[in-house]
Amino acid sequence: MKNHHLFEAALLRSAVHEVIRGFGCDEEQCALIADNLVRANLTGHDSHGVGMLPRYARAYREGSLQPKASLQQTKDAGILLTLDGQMGFGQSIGRQAMDLAISRTREHGACIMALGNTHHLGRIGEWAEMAVEHGLVSIHFVNVISRPIVAPWGGSDARYGTNPFAIGIPLRSGDRFILDFATSIIAQGKTRVAYNRGASLKPGQMLDDRGQPTTDPVYGVLNPLGALLPFGEHKGFGLAMACELLGGALAGGWSVNGPADGKQRVVNGMLSILFDPSKIAQPENFEEYAQRTIAWIKASPPQPEIDRIVLAGETERDICRERTHNGIPVDTQTWQDILQSASELGVDSQRINRCAGM
Numbered sequence: 335m336k337n338h339h340l341f342e343a344a345l346l347r348s349a350v351h352e353v354i355r356g357f358g359c360d361e362e363q364c365a366l367i368a369d370n371l372v373r374a375n376l377t378g379h380d381s382h383g384v385g386m387l388p389r390y391a392r393a394y395r396e397g398s399l400q401p402k403a404s405l406q407q408t409k410d411a412g413i414l415l416t417l418d419g420q421m422g423f424g425q426s427i428g429r430q431a432m433d434l435a436i437s438r439t440r441e442h443g444a445c446i447m448a449l450g451n452t453h454h455l456g457r458i459g460e461w462a463e464m465a466v467e468h469g470l471v472s473i474h475f476v477n478v479i480s481r482p483i484v485a486p487w488g489g490s491d492a493r494y495g496t497n498p499f500a501i502g503i504p505l506r507s508g509d510r511f512i513l514d515f516a517t518s519i520i521a522q523g524k525t526r527v528a529y530n531r532g533a534s535l536k537p538g539q540m541l542d543d544r545g546q547p548t549t550d551p552v553y554g555v556l557n558p559l560g561a562l563l564p565f566g567e568h569k570g571f572g573l574a575m576a577c578e579l580l581g582g583a584l585a586g587g588w589s590v591n592g593p594a595d596g597k598q599r600v601v602n603g604m605l606s607i608l609f610d611p612s613k614i615a616q617p618e619n620f621e622e623y624a625q626r627t628i629a630w631i632k633a634s635p636p637q638p639e640i641d642r643i644v645l646a647g648e649t650e651r652d653i654c655r656e657r658t659h660n661g662i663p664v665d666t667q668t669w670q671d672i673l674q675s676a677s678e679l680g681v682d683s684q685r686i687n688r689c690a691g692m
């Protein structure tokens with residue numbers, strides 16, 4: 335039985351826009367948040383797309399997510415900028431913060447931006463892509479204050495979040511390197527996606543609530559929760575701790591230090607380092623060596639089950655082309671959850687279905 339529907343991106347965007355009105359956002363903010371969420375789905379990251387809406391609705395109802403909050407500047411030392419997101423929607427706070435950091439980088443050649451107290455910043459690659467569109471390199475360390483869901487390397491229970499890390503590097507002719515991942519072996523949202531689809535996880539990704547290996551995604555979704563493992567063993571764990579210390583304790587002013595408090599909010603702290611590569615290197619030299627290296631790396635004969643060698647960011651662009659053409663799959667359970675949240679926010683779910691072309 336078919337358990338998902340394929341949505342045309344524009345229709346899904348308009349349906350999500352309607353849902354976000356239920357948070358009391360203005361039209362511009364609704365459009366921006368809807369666009370960000372649908373773009374996460376378009377790039378293949380369903381974990382950070384429209385399926386996050388029910389969680390946002392719960393965070394809003396408990397009084398954590400503040401849809402009307404605006405970005406505050408708390409420290410300003412020229413190229414060093416400290417910002418407070420006031421628990422606003424990360425999709426719009428993140429964009430405002432990056433706009434500021436980009437304009438500082440244009441002025442000074444570099445900017446280190448600390449952003450704290452922001453509700454879920456979504457797909458972090460979005461912010462690296464923004465910088466790349468302005469010809470800038472950016473590096474992002476992010477922590478997550480939510481239910482701890484990742485075990486430290488060698489540990490057997492969840493102590494911290496999926497702390498994402500991203501790097502964006504602009505390359506010639508509009509090409510770009512966008513490395514963007516959770517430092518857990520998979521993003522937590524991928525356990526929700528698997529659970530809603532009735533799928534199993536791969537072995538070696540998760541421990542159950544007793545610290546035993548499991549492939550059942552329920553341990554990432556419902557209590558009693560288990561723990562995801564860090565990617566890359568002790569190395570991924572080390573990078574996750576760098577995200578906690580730089581993105582959380584330093585930039586966000588808050589880092590994980592105890593068990594879940596039962597709240598539904600997802601708070602991100604982010605330390606972003608932006609710079610103009612043309613102020614560091616000879617652009618022609620950088621481009622020439624970047625292209626030579628990429629050509630050399632990509633010439634490696636692919637293994638039998640692999641089509642071609644891809645660089646970070648290419649998979650997302652391929653999926654985006656495919657989904658723009660064929661539609662975005664949203665499973666039935668996720669769509670029902672979105673409609674239910676919309677009703678609870680006072681938005682007519684029939685209207686949402688009509689906007690989505692259902």
Ligand SMILES: NC(=O)c1ccc[n+]([C@@H]2O[C@H](COP(=O)([O-])OP(=O)(O)OC[C@H]3O[C@@H](n4cnc5c(N)ncnc54)[C@H](O)[C@@H]3O)[C@@H](O)[C@H]2O)c1
Pocket residue numbers: 379381382454455456457458459477478496497498499500512513514515516517518519520521522524600602644645646647648649650
């Ligand atoms: N805001 C938050 O709190 C939060 C927390 C965790 C994750 N996230 C986001 O979740 C999203 C998903 O994270 P993830 O860890 O599941 O991502 P993932 O495992 O899909 O890895 C994505 C990265 O790997 C690259 N990649 C994919 N296939 C490749 C291949 N065959 N060869 C070379 N490179 C390849 C991609 O281009 C991308 O840079 C990210 O956008 C991340 O920012 C956000």
